[in-house]
Amino acid sequence: MNGKPIPKWADVTLVPLVSVVLAFIISAILIWAIGESPWAAVKMMVDGAFGSSYGWGYTLYYATNFMFTGLAVAVAFQARLFNIGGEGQAALGGLGVALVVLYLPWPHWTLALLGASVGAALFGALWALIPGYLQAKRGSHIVITTIMFNFIAASFLNYMLVNHLRPQGSQDPSSPRFPDATSLPKLHEILGLFGIPFSKVPPVNISLLIAVALCFAVWWMLWRTRLGYQIRAFGESEPAAQYAGISPARITIIVMLISGGLAGMMALNNVMGEQERLVLNAVEGAGFIGIAVALMGRNHPFGVFLAAILFGFLYQGGAELALWTGIPRELIVVIQALVILFTGALDNMVRIPIAKLFSLRRAG
Amino acid sequence: MDLATLAQVLDSTLRLATPLLFACLAGLISERAGVFDIGLEGKILAAAFLAAAIAFVSGNVWLGVLAGIAVSVCMSLIHGVASITFRGNQLISGVAINFLAAGLTVVIAQNWFQQGGRTPSLTGDARMPTIDLPFAEALADVPVIGPVYGIFSGHAPLVYLAFLCVPATWFLLFRTRFGLRLRAVGENPAAVDTAGVSVIGLRFGAVAICGVLCGLAGAYLSTGLSAGFVKDMSAGRGYIALAAMIFAKWRPWHAMGAVLLFGLLEAVANRFQSIELFGLALPVQVMQALPYILTVVILAGFVGRAIPPRAGGSPYVKEH
Numbered sequence: 001m002n003g004k005p006i007p008k009w010a011d012v013t014l015v016p017l018v019s020v021v022l023a024f025i026i027s028a029i030l031i032w033a034i035g036e037s038p039w040a041a042v043k044m045m046v047d048g049a050f051g052s053s054y055g056w057g058y059t060l061y062y063a064t065n066f067m068f069t070g071l072a073v074a075v076a077f078q079a080r081l082f083n084i085g086g087e088g089q090a091a092l093g094g095l096g097v098a099l100v101v102l103y104l105p106w107p108h109w110t111l112a113l114l115g116a117s118v119g120a121a122l123f124g125a126l127w128a129l130i131p132g133y134l135q136a137k138r139g140s141h142i143v144i145t146t147i148m149f150n151f152i153a154a155s156f157l158n159y160m161l162v163n164h165l166r167p168q169g170s171q172d173p174s175s176p177r178f179p180d181a182t183s184l185p186k187l188h189e190i191l192g193l194f195g196i197p198f199s200k201v202p203p204v205n206i207s208l209l210i211a212v213a214l215c216f217a218v219w220w221m222l223w224r225t226r227l228g229y230q231i232r233a234f235g236e237s238e239p240a241a242q243y244a245g246i247s248p249a250r251i252t253i254i255v256m257l258i259s260g261g262l263a264g265m266m267a268l269n270n271v272m273g274e275q276e277r278l279v280l281n282a283v284e285g286a287g288f289i290g291i292a293v294a295l296m297g298r299n300h301p302f303g304v305f306l307a308a309i310l311f312g313f314l315y316q317g318g319a320e321l322a323l324w325t326g327i328p329r330e331l332i333v334v335i336q337a338l339v340i341l342f343t344g345a346l347d348n349m350v351r352i353p354i355a356k357l358f359s360l361r362r363a364g
Numbered sequence: 365m366d367l368a369t370l371a372q373v374l375d376s377t378l379r380l381a382t383p384l385l386f387a388c389l390a391g392l393i394s395e396r397a398g399v400f401d402i403g404l405e406g407k408i409l410a411a412a413f414l415a416a417a418i419a420f421v422s423g424n425v426w427l428g429v430l431a432g433i434a435v436s437v438c439m440s441l442i443h444g445v446a447s448i449t450f451r452g453n454q455l456i457s458g459v460a461i462n463f464l465a466a467g468l469t470v471v472i473a474q475n476w477f478q479q480g481g482r483t484p485s486l487t488g489d490a491r492m493p494t495i496d497l498p499f500a501e502a503l504a505d506v507p508v509i510g511p512v513y514g515i516f517s518g519h520a521p522l523v524y525l526a527f528l529c530v531p532a533t534w535f536l537l538f539r540t541r542f543g544l545r546l547r548a549v550g551e552n553p554a555a556v557d558t559a560g561v562s563v564i565g566l567r568f569g570a571v572a573i574c575g576v577l578c579g580l581a582g583a584y585l586s587t588g589l590s591a592g593f594v595k596d597m598s599a600g601r602g603y604i605a606l607a608a609m610i611f612a613k614w615r616p617w618h619a620m621g622a623v624l625l626f627g628l629l630e631a632v633a634n635r636f637q638s639i640e641l642f643g644l645a646l647p648v649q650v651m652q653a654l655p656y657i658l659t660v661v662i663l664a665g666f667v668g669r670a671i672p673p674r675a676g677g678s679p680y681v682k683e684h
Contacts, residue, residue: 030471034471034472034475084455084459138663138664138665140660140664143455144606144659145660147402147603148656148659148660151603151652151653152656155650155652156649156653158649159647159649159650163647288459291456328471330466330467330470330471330474332467333466333467333470334463334464334467335467336467337461337463337466337467338464340459340460341457341460344452344453344460345446345450345452345457345460346445346446346452346457349446349450
């Protein structure tokens with residue numbers, strides 16, 4: 001930042017860790033201020049999220065969503081593009097899944113999963129393509145266009161559900177149930193093959209494995225391929241990348257396609273894996289949590305994986321808190337906001353003192 | 365559509381445009397000074413909550429308005445500290461503020477009132493009063509003039525204040541020394557710095573004005589437009605205001621035009637389920653999405669070019 005180097009290990013571990021601790025301390029003060037015990041709240045959250053295979057199941061289910069959206073934001077960040085449109089892209093991914101699963105005959109879930117993946121990624125990618133194209137060719141600010149596209153997606157989905165997908169005579173703005181043949185195997189069925197017992201209730205399903213595989217794939221793409229090198233070079237310095245023969249327009253559009261596709265694939269987990277039909281507002285803010293996850297994970301797929309599990313824990317733990325105490329679920333939104341604030345916007349506030357400490361130690 | 369319906373739609377257009385206008389001018393002043401603010405939404409929401417809560421507890425709507433302004437300015441200062449002092453990413457800071465408001469309002473509302481994240485309904489003096497313009501009653505029966513005058517009469521004081529803020533903003537930006545410096549700091553902060561004027565001070569000033577205006581937007585929303593706070597009641601208005609600001613290309617008078625257009629769209633979408641236009645039935649969802657679609661079209665530069673202030677979004681680093 002300003003010439004004071006921090007060792008790499010501290011940059012990837014210490015800085016985000018201090019930020020998260022700060023966010024948690026403020027959250028604890030908030031819990032205390034509304035008359036609940038922060039310690040009891042933490043204990044209840046940990047018990048609720050990790051105390052049973054039921055809790056683990058939900059934690060991993062939420063984490064799966066956040067891996068998809070977190071990777072989507074992280075890939076875009078690598079190219080210095082801030083894709084706030086994960087919410088809309090994931091919603092459109094849901095539409096892709098619903099259309100593929102409802103209107104094509106699928107003999108087996110494996111084939112349906114393949115088809116739905118293509119549908120989800122394609123719809124998500126197309127929804128990101130327009131803002132990407134406008135940024136690349138017309139210079140429209142991607143942050144503003146992706147925000148606008150979130151709202152347009154919500155209206156579009158509302159229209160599709162109410163006017164086209166809703167079964168005749170139904171009041172509920174949602175699609176018909178998906179055919180049984182397209183039902184994805186749950187985690188307890190997969191673990192059951194190895195004789196490991198696991199709760200049958202939580203909706204965690206095979207999409208978890210896809211999300212983890214995508215973490216590896218994105219890492220491979222970013223650090224082991226020519227395209228990834230170009231993306232990172234473009235993110236580091238656009239003029240330098242351009243000088244090296246990398247086309248900014250081409251990279252911008254490709255990155256947004258990948259990012260939108262990843263966000264869209266979240267629909268495999270929530271639409272195909274859990275609800276097994278398309279409902280209004282199926283994404284429930286997971287697209288935005290992707291921003292917090294990517295910031296905390298330092299835009300590295302492995303970091304995204306860990307941050308997604310942390311947010312999965314917060315979501316499942318938060319649900320337990322809302323169930324048993326007077327603390328509403330929205331507490332998690334506050335924590336999410338604080339994580340974004342400290343790891344994203346107030347990064348320098350944490351970084352500069354840490355850098356000073358290191359330079360003191362070197363001097364002394 | 366008969367005349368009475370038209371008058372009703374235009375009447376609610378003015379009321380729906382009011383929070384948009386405050387927020388739009390707020391964003392305009394902040395961005396003219398080079399500080400992007402996508403946290404308008406959060407500030408409106410926080411102000412709406414605290415205004416309704418204090419108005420309910422004190423029974424005085426004006427105390428509520430002050431409280432709304434205060435909380436909104438506090439959030440603006442967080443944005444200022446993050447993006448000006450610590451030179452953080454202004455967009456990320458804005459996103460954080462939106463979530464902070466979305467979460468905190470519900471957590472605190474639930475804690476204070478135990479009504480599922482809302483405030484109790486406001487009645488009497490806790491609600492914003494309306495002002496009847498002179499002769500409104502006497503003119504009501506006069507054809508044409510009566511109904512037209514009626515559209516402008518009988519609104520809350522903040523509605524009139526919002527529209528007065530348009531010339532005031534124009535005057536501030538284009539006819540005062542502060543305004544000149546403010547615009548300069550959004551285009552070329554180094555030049556302002558060289559002239560011996562504090563870039564940081566000017567930007568904080570702009571961010572604080574932005575907070576006051578967003579506070580008014582939120583306070584009107586919960587005490588004037590509706591009677592109490594409900595969860596997520598800003599409902600994307602901060603983003604529509606942002607859209608209006610781009611639509612208006614960062615100019616105050618055009619901003620008024622843009623928010624009136626978007627207010628009209630909202631009023632029409634509230635009133636009718638679908639619109640017949642040139643023999644084509646427009647579904648209500650198209651009306652809802654239209655402000656966003658229009659903004660994308662403007663941003664794409666197909667209808668004139670929308671060029672933001674040049675130094676917008678980048679923190680100022682003094683040369684050593």
